[in-house]
Amino acid sequence: MEEQEFTPGLLKLAVLIDADNVPYGSIKGIMEEITKDGIPTIKRIYGDWTKPAMKGWKESLLEYSITPIQQYAWTTGKNATDSALIIDAMDILHREHVEGFCIVSSDSDFTRLASRLRESGKMVIGIGEKKTPKPFITSCNKFIYIEILQKESAVTEDNDSKTPGQTAAAPAKKSGKQADSLLKMDEEIKSLLRSAVDRVSDDAGWANLGDIGNSLRVVKSDFDSRNYGFSKLSGMFKSLNALFETEERPHSSKKKSKAIYVRNKPQ
Structure with a gap:
């Protein structure tokens, strides 16, 4: 099948985030990176929000207008969050007008989902940590590592924190x-x-x-x-x-x- 061409920055994107597999401190860099490829028209994040560990997400969800989807862990050892995200993705594929999907997770369980969305002619962007299994990475049109976004955010914050008149250190260049x-x-x-x-x-x-x-x-x-x-x-x-x-x-x-x-x- 011939690879479909997409226009960066103009795509209507559905952003689906697996809160169990993404550090909440990275959301700023993630959302900024996504806007380089398109316009996030649907933004949802999946997890069990009754868990104390999920409290760190609250401020970020409000700031970026991301809709939290509650998913209880009904059975030990089963990832209900993944199932909810996959079901929503297929509903969006058939009911909503979007040109692409951004799946934010480091979980290989989304490999088949990414392949299915691409088979339907949609752009699929994956964002996850470097521990992400290769099958999920290769099933996406484009995959971005969270560690790179964290590094960029750290440099930006360091430069912003400098007092007026203080010169930011120039990044080292490779000869x-x-x-x-x-x-x-x-x-x-x-x-x-x-x-x-x-x-x-x-x-x-x-x-x-x-x-x-x-x-x-x-x-x-x-x-x-x-x-x-x-x-x-x-x-x-x-x-x-x-x-x-x-x-x-x-x-x-x-x-x-x-x-x-x-x-x-x-x-």
């Missing part, structure tokens, strides 16, 4: 030599990047950075330049000057912005 060393140690990533450029390049070998990013996610749903220390994919390619050429061109639809193109260097 091209350092980045090349990383790729030499990881042949899989090296091959992944070069293959992605090849798949979407024109006759001259140049490929648009946005198309490269989409191509990477088709092959590896959890690919994220932030996992390798780069805030943007453009910075990653520019640093790898032993492997790639980069070029900025005027954007066809935005007069003041530049489009970035990448080409593999002969090896």
Whole structure:
């Protein structure tokens, strides 16, 4: 089946959160990340809200207008929260007008759900911790690690806490030599990047950075330049000057912005 294309930022999304498998302190970064891909039109979180451990969620639910769905643990050893989330997801699929789903959990029980939603032509974004089993990660169009979002939030809060006139420390940059060393140690990533450029390049070998990013996610749903220390994919390619050429061109639809193109260097 051909992979459907989606327009980031414009999708109507149903956000379904498994409170049993997500730290409540990460919700700010999670919601900010979701808005990069679309508009959260449905926001629900599932758990047993009678448990004292769930009290930490209260302030976040009010701030982000997330609807809590009560699910009692009727039987020991059975995850009723997962079942409730899956049932709601299928109801939304058939009754509501959304283009995508964001499933926030580190639980492999949602693997079949993600696959089913994609079979119905919906964009599926997964957000979970690095302990998330591989089957769930690969069943999503895109998967984002909570640890990356926590790290970004920590940097932002640190900068916001500085007194006026105090200069924020600049993040350390990877030199091209350092980045090349990383790729030499990881042949899989090296091959992944070069293959992605090849798949979407024109006759001259140049490929648009946005198309490269989409191509990477088709092959590896959890690919994220932030996992390798780069805030943007453009910075990653520019640093790898032993492997790639980069070029900025005027954007066809935005007069003041530049489009970035990448080409593999002969090896």
